[in-house]
Amino acid sequence: MTDHATDTSSRPFALPDDPPRLASAKAASCCGGDNATVDTCCGPAVAAGAPAWRRVDWLLWGSGAVIAVAYPAAVVLPHDAPLGLGVFTHGVQEMMNLMWWGILVGMLAVGLIDRVPREFVIGIIGRDQGAKSLVRAVLAGVLLDLCNHGVLMVGAKLYERGASLGQVFAFLIASPWNSLSLTIIIGVLMGWEWMAVFLVASLVIALLTGLAVEALERAGRVQPNPNRVDLPADFHVWREAKAGLRATRFDAALAKDIAMRAFPASRMVLRWLFFGVVLAALIQATVPTEIFATWFGATLLGLFTTLVAATIIEVCSEGSVPLASDLMTRAAAPGNAFTFLMAGAATDYTEMLVLREVTGRLKAALLLPLLTVPQVLVIGWALNAAG
Template structure:
């Protein structure tokens, strides 16, 4: 037990300071950058909109499920397909939290190359869709309401609540899974298992790609997995493929993108991600020094007493604070809200994965004619709608957002 626990603690000590800083920056972005700012400049089907969408998306800490409703809302407000695809590719691969975690665990070169690869791949995918797509009509529906101006202190409070509340609720479980898998890999995977990737980089990348595309991996949770696999012989290029393809794709995202943007756009979206991952993976393995891409020894050697004793106090304190905040966030995330109401006003919805999904559904349903209030229970997967409204319009709006109406 101790043999497994100590590598896990070592990973946590290395990542927690960067994660706390990343969650704080995520909250500040959410509180101080207006939501409509991201859609105002993205309506044209030109390369400028593609570039701006990628620039907006790279620092945003949205996972591959959270980015789908955000991108859908952008499309509804008039963003072009090219800009929407650029945003979809750039956003889930990075984020300030995952970039900082990458720097702490994999080193500065990886932390620089990762957002650059995401940005370039987003430009390629967006330009590809812009060149092929001819249908530029925005999705039907009302535009988002203007956000009221709030006092500075209220925004600061909102930043803390979002960063250490909603963000932790959304990616906390995947981050824990990533850490646990990394610890398991450290102990159970033979040291020479991925030695073939050093001799045959393309084969290693192909294996990683086939495993990454259908699975859900958040940008931050994939970092410790990549580090553990690299220490088992996985080439840096193949690790980069994991860091790009894992967060950018999963079966849920693939299904929703196909439904909202169309099958042709979905194929171009996947082609851009695959081409970008392979291209940058090969560049890392063949053009750059291997010594640039070595996971920090503390990431898996934290089990040695000498190293554990040498861990700075502020890293240990960061780990304790992070665990407490994460436990509180996950408790709130999975605690079902007890709503005493008429069940005919409750709509069961499948596909809501995070607080971005919740906010998107609440915002869209509140704009349906006759609706006076909407309350979404994320844990239960339900929406409680009050008012005098047409239920078929509620169902149509749910499906238009890309979610499934269950009953």
């Protein structure tokens, strides 16, 4: 497999010469890059000389092993097996039966997206301000297949390179669970109609939040980004994209390269997705449906309980999808499922700390939950009422 950080001769949308003005964006990745030195959703970063046991992604392989044991065990264990083992194993089996093809398609999609340089995302987002640029930021957030911690690294880099705070917020809000692979899995678990509703609602929140931040900036209530720069006039994204496509050879070597990228590029998704499956099945086995429906049902109490749970539980976006599906099915609360998906990212304390660090202003960091949480609750209440 070639090094996708440097090889540009055979990938679509490749920048032929990796211009210096965009070169620093290479570190903005969730699983890789020179700056990936912290413990993120992609796995703990350890030194090269660390013991072998520390280099093992225990969350990925541990959750995967539990699923590998529970899935065939569901064949021999009755649903009412003691200690909740039957409910747990059958829960794992049912979710994996629904999700397997979505996981496979998502992995292949991520392998393809991994070939697209993120320089294009930065080039598209960072050109100007206003509604059009915010729409581009939202779409870039949807297309980038990153978890909420990984996309935070990219968002921080965008701010450093001059993107407005409104663009960064729109990017962050649209990104966490709207990646292509998770969108497919949400459709499989919750239904394609609800997936479309959730997707549109989240994009509306991202766009409105970005517009509100830019309005506050124009009013002098929010300081503009001191790193703000305009890209050179000679940088044409679509011209470079067409050149990259013309240089791409659509052959067996391309298919092999995508397949070889699929698992490493999907690792951050799989580790939290598998953990989410195990956690959701464990909740099914230990929390009776009556209690679950009471505390997390389609009521105002259930909505606020869900918000509190999403704020406290530090589960990466991929892990939140199976839990949100449980809220949809067992609690019959589509608004709570949407709230859990959205509020988990909007109230993530990691995002608050990083935004405070990159902007140098606590006020800028607090704007994210202050602007998004009310919108999430209103939409969640409306979805519960409609559902």
